[in-house]
Amino acid sequence: MKKVILNFLILTLFAFTSHAQLNVYRLPMDSNATVKGFTVRYALPTTALKMTVTVDKVREYKGYYSDYASSLLGLSNVINENKTYYKLQKVSVSPVEVPDFTHAYLIIPSSKQSKSGFFNDMVTEKGLVPDLNNVSCYQTKTQAMSDFFKNYADLTYTQTEDAFVETKIIDGVVTQVPSNRTKTMSKTNEQQAKEAADAIGKSRKDQYALAAGEQETPYSAETIQIMLKELKQWENNYLSLFTGLVLEDEMEYTFYVIPNPDSPTPAFALNLEKGFSSDVQSAKDEDLYTIQVSPVFPHSFETSAVPTDKGTGYCYRMAQPATVTLNHLQKCIHNFGTLELRQLGPIQALPKMQNNLDIKKIGFIF
Secondary structure (H helix, E strand, C coil): HHHHHHHHHHHHHHHHHHHHHCCCEEECCCCCCCCCCCEEEEEEEEEEEEEEEEEEEEEEEEECCCHHHHHCCCCCCCCCEEEEEEEEEEEEEEEEEEEEEEEEEEEEEHHHHHHCCCCCHHHHHCCCCCCCCCCCEEEECCCCHHHHHHCCCCCEEEEEEEEEEEEECCCCCEEEEEEEEEEEEECCHHHHHHHHHHHHHHHHHHHHHHHHHHCCCCCCHHHHHHHHHHHHHHHHHHHHHHHCEEEEEEEEEEEECCCCCCCCCEEEECCCCCCCCCCCCCCCCEEEEEEEEEEEECCCCCCCCCCCCEEEEEEEEECCEHHHHHEEECEEEEEEEEEEEHHHHEEEEEECCCCCCCHHHEEEEC
């Protein structure tokens, strides 16, 4: 009789314990499995990189008198043709945790948790997750062409005075009378270039005179600085007619990349003629930039501690350190340092009896 009572108590305690503890199952579950009642789903976190790429759009304009820069000013480093191209200025990253739906789990709460509504607040207070497919673009800086260069137009003609002697009959007497006439002639491009070069020389001469104190009027130091600045600007304006003009527009792109620990991850493409692109699938190798992850410690995705055919306690994984670099043509062009990446950590399971855990600390409820 005592033995029967003891067996009954053991079975009752086992049933109560099984009903009192939660169970966590890996998704997707077996097709034959049936689940009843209130459940909660969550995904383990993985680390995405929020990347900010700054690209310069460079516009080069040929100077009006670039063909005479060498002969008149001795300049050789000038722009000889109009062109536009793009160059990478800088790249920065910051780690952001996002759900990894390839490692998702189903929670069947214990009876105590169901009665107390333990998961209610967690379900209603889901964390915000960034849109991984969104690429935002902002123009952070632009350079406008100077009015002097854009609207420059020199007179294409010059007037000359021709003196001559005109024969006239005055009062019946043949008389030679001095006379002149104005003649308009077109200026050659070389003549216009020479006048622009003379303007540069005059500006430099005036700057020297001010700096050397050759002026008769005792200007204040502030006034002299203003005059020197204006003369320098005047010189640079005319100088741009020979050297050409370079304008840079700064574009900033923000997007997300989830790095693969085992192979280079395509991040973005930058073409010299077309600029930035997030379409890494069709990008050429010479335009493609990748993220390379080098774990500090050997990583493993082994989940032997987490059986898939029966319930466990909460599953989680801790971040592991790795060196993250930006590569182009298989060469490192920037080292972002050591970052903590969730996808490097092994997945582990807590004991079933550890019920009172905030799921938001180990994953994303969905």
